[in-house]
Amino acid sequence: MSDDRVAQLLLTQEIAQFLYAEAELLDERRHDEWLALLAEDIRYWMPMRRNVKFGDTEREFTREGEDISWFDEGKDTLTRRVRQIQTGIHWAEEPRSRITHMVSNVQLLTVTPDAGMPREVTAKSRFLIYRNRVETETDLLVGKREDTLRRDGDGWLIARRKIILDQNVLLTKNLTFFF
């Protein structure tokens, strides 16, 4: 196997492990450590989706920075959301939900400058989030994430996340958790 292919393989595995570790932090409610994985200039965006006519692809998603979306956040608002949960009196998340983030289909889309010494990577993954609350409230949310990850020492920071949820009418009563 060529050096280049080996480097790709290792990098893909490294990114996947990063995403799994991130999911672990969220599932274990280690939110402060999760916030530390976010770049200071992070954009965290979950557009809404419309049912559109065949070919009308431009209008399927609400536009970042222009339309109403489910999330269109920076680090400050993500931090506030975490702090709100940590008050212990955010009733929508008190008692706490039980949650599992399953991450799969990790693919590297672009690597800058190369897999041997990557500074920035764009990666796509699929998620299945299972959330169970109080007695029998259960939500299953499935979709894709497009991430931009930036090298930070030996690790990575999430500089940008676009979350593509496969729903039109949102089928969960709230979004008190992170994707």
Next chain:
Amino acid sequence: MSGIVNVRDLAVGTRVMLGSGAEVEIVSNPKDGVWLFARYLSSADDAALVGQEDMIFAQDVVEVRS
């Protein structure tokens, strides 16, 4: 081209043959795959139709002429 035609993407100005033997020219296409607005260029059984505009049902279209 003959057989089953997907009328959804046929451009304005396209000429199509109908099962009745008439030839029509598409005037506008609502792109629903079900209807076309067209003008009769010729008709096998009713000369009065020529020049008239009508809604054409997809199942009546048998061939794309141009």
Next chain:
Amino acid sequence: MNGTRGYHSGLVDLASGLISREIFVNEEIYAQEQERVFARSWLFVGHESQIPNPGDFFASRMGEESVILCRDRAGAVHVFLNSCRHRGMKVCRYDDGNTTVFTCPYHGWSYGTDGALVGVPFFREAYHSELDRAKYGLVEVAQLCCYKGTVWACWDAAAPPFLEHLGEFSRFLDLILDGWDGREGQAELLGGVQKWIIPCNWKWPAENFSGDTYHNISHRSVDLVGAGPSGRSRRDYSELSASRRLHVAIPDRGHQTITYVLPRDHQPQPAYQNSPEVAEYFRHCEEERRRRPGANSRLIGAPGEIFPNVALLPRQPRTLAVWHPVSAHQTEVWRFFFVDRDAPRAVKNFLRDYYIRYSGPAGMTEQDDMENWNYAHAASRGVIARRYPYTYEMGMGHAVADYEWEGLRMPGRVVDLTKAQASEEPMRNLYRRWAQFMEADSWDELATWRREAAREGLAAQ
């Protein structure tokens, strides 16, 4: 009905201020509501900024039913039942777009944007040209009203016109639709309508937005982190604390709201200092607003409810919600967000960010409301729970008519909340009207103000 023991067996007992839990959880009552409330009321359908051009359409909802809001080739606005007249299939399953016809995928019937049946396959052959196509256009609402861009529709031809239905509540609807600087009708929608399902009856959010000033404790977590409804970090805190906070209930209409009235000589305070462009925009708007004649310059909008299921928040965030009934136990919420159409991009973005953070399922404030409605509903379903009516007694007998403060008169029945903090006058008003709808056989009985006007007319003779 004398307005005290309402809805037949006294489910809404305003003499004692007690309302039965059945109205929220009973499935027969829910079924009756579809006929008696939703089929007869004016309902919000959308905004003209969603359908600016001929052929534009927006799939909307009235009650449980899917409707199409569209603009025809001539530019006229229509609202149609989204159901083919032949065999019922939805003729529109896209959220919005532009079209020349609505075509049914089942048998191919096709309708113009004016609702006319224009395409019937094999009309000459199978129907022998005998079908009366004029009879089978898309079902159209009986009445439609475009008010400052908002589109309202009603299935009942006997209902009074929309503005008459709105009555003296119109100034509160104006607060969300007029410009921040007071110019008439400047609002447009931001793209994207939030739609989501909540597991409770539609009347929980309806009564909350009618004027629940009692529940701020449930939003304490968002106040603690900033950007909550009562946090001192709110931009408009100094304005709100200088104002009189009121409950205003329009009797006989079932509309009610919280509102703030500024003192006569109030000077606007600088705000949004972090963003010079935004600060200047709002400074300019406030100055213009004070210059304009009319009482609205002294009103600060707050949560309110238009009967039956439209909630207004004219201020911060600036949003309108519709509580669509799905079942006795489920509601589909649609949330629309407004900005002034000619506000600078930076201002629209600034507001948009706040809206998303505050309202909707990802809204830090709205999330806690929904949790409460969810479990209040669930806890009301049991046999034992239903034996215990809810108390809506707060502030009974303390509302006044002819309220005035520093020269500004308020309509309807008013409770001054400056000391009282809260009252349930708005809820009593909402349910009085709801009970009237559930009992009345026609709009003759429901348009009670017309009878009073007639009586006054006779007395004057």
